[in-house]
Amino acid sequence: MARLTNCIAMMDEGIGRVSQIIPQLPAPEARLCRLMLMVGASLEEELEFKLKPHKLNHSEFLTLMILYSRPDGSSTPGELCEFASQGATNMTRIANALVKRGLITRGASEEDRRRVLIRITPAGRRFVQKMLPPMFPRVATMFADFSDNDKRNLSRLLRMLAHNLDQLSETSHP
Amino acid sequence: MARLTNCIAMMDEGIGRVSQIIPQLPAPEARLCRLMLMVGASLEEELEFKLKPHKLNHSEFLTLMILYSRPDGSSTPGELCEFASQGATNMTRIANALVKRGLITRGASEEDRRRVLIRITPAGRRFVQKMLPPMFPRVATMFADFSDNDKRNLSRLLRMLAHNLDQLSETSHP
DNA sequence: ACATTTTATTTCACTGATGAAATATGACTT
DNA sequence: AAGTCATATTTCATCAGTGAAATAAAATGT
Numbered sequence A, B: 001m002a003r004l005t006n007c008i009a010m011m012d013e014g015i016g017r018v019s020q021i022i023p024q025l026p027a028p029e030a031r032l033c034r035l036m037l038m039v040g041a042s043l044e045e046e047l048e049f050k051l052k053p054h055k056l057n058h059s060e061f062l063t064l065m066i067l068y069s070r071p072d073g074s075s076t077p078g079e080l081c082e083f084a085s086q087g088a089t090n091m092t093r094i095a096n097a098l099v100k101r102g103l104i105t106r107g108a109s110e111e112d113r114r115r116v117l118i119r120i121t122p123a124g125r126r127f128v129q130k131m132l133p134p135m136f137p138r139v140a141t142m143f144a145d146f147s148d149n150d151k152r153n154l155s156r157l158l159r160m161l162a163h164n165l166d167q168l169s170e171t172s173h174p
Numbered sequence C: 001a002c003a004t005t006t007t008a009t010t011t012c013a014c015t016g017a018t019g020a021a022a023t024a025t026g027a028c029t030t
Numbered sequence D: 001a002a003g004t005c006a007t008a009t010t011t012c013a014t015c016a017g018t019g020a021a022a023t024a025a026a027a028t029g030t
Helices: A004-021 A027-054 A058-069 A077-084 A088-100 A122-131 A133-142 A148-171 B004-021 B027-054 B058-069 B077-084 B088-100 B122-131 B133-142 B148-171
Strands: A104-108 A116-120 B104-108 B116-120
Touching: A004 A027, A004 B058, A004 B077, A004 B148, A027 A058, A027 A133, A027 B027, A027 B133, A027 B148, A058 A077, A058 A088, A058 A116, A058 A122, A058 B004, A077 A088, A077 A116, A077 B004, A088 A104, A116 A122, A122 A133, A133 B027, A133 B148, A148 B004, A148 B027, A148 B133, A148 B148, B004 B027, B027 B058, B027 B133, B058 B077, B058 B088, B058 B116, B058 B122, B077 B088, B077 B116, B088 B104, B116 B122, B122 B133
Parallel strands: none
Antiparallel strands: A104 A116, B104 B116
């Protein structure tokens, strides 16, 4: 596996040369794009790697964490679809997997019996509380040399970028 | 599709509540991780969306761009594997696809006849020069409200993060 | 000359995700 | 009460990515 730093060095040179052939290229912005893509992918790998021992994939983990973070520990498939960015079909599958492992329960809602209430179980809570802490050191390491100001800045810039991406997809793939 | 901004708001609240239950949670760092993952995934989507009309996927595009950016327009499968983060099997497939479309050629190297020389064709260059410029406005839009200082900062912080991620994967999945 | 290593391709099998359309059920409207 | 809308599940098909192992061909080492 080539290290990220190598790929970045190579990307830097590459964009440099391309912008000589195509001067209209917004080189600094293109570099930021590629950086985001590379670092994002690497982070994703890192996460999946930590989840593998628990036999969870990213979507299942995210779904479970959303439930865990809810004051009442519950939600509905539709809502989970939204926040986990999943299709309805997939959410049914995810819920199936988590139910089978006893981490969540599924039941009809009282008020609107079309809805399904998904709820994290005590076992689900224990599971999260057990699997989460071992991840903390690695997360801390990632930002070990960041000053508080660096962290605030990164947060701010990523949120700005997120906002702009929302605009983009609203206008083109609405 | 839920907008990124919604998911972020929801993530912020979620992590806030989780860190009340689990005080050791490094909340600011966890937030940054989630932000990176969300924005990275959204950027990836945006890119694939722009590539789809050209019937290219991310790896094919990246491979083609690496070749385009080379001074001599050529490379070898092994090298491309490294920088495109692909397995050898997959690189053979990618090359097959690009050869079939006449964007690259494949031939034995003169010096070391085990090696295969992959070279971008004039048609490949024209293809890149035609497909790239329409992407520029969208890339510029993403960072429209970034000051030069913001861009420099984001670049610096992402590179720091990349470096730390390299350390992490060296020690654990070596 | 023979064994080992390097490089790339092929084969095969599997995983994983994905999503459209049909179905089922219940709520809302008029 | 009939029609329409909302919610979730099931079915089905498919695509995309992946990767290990076998194969082939050429260089390198001894």
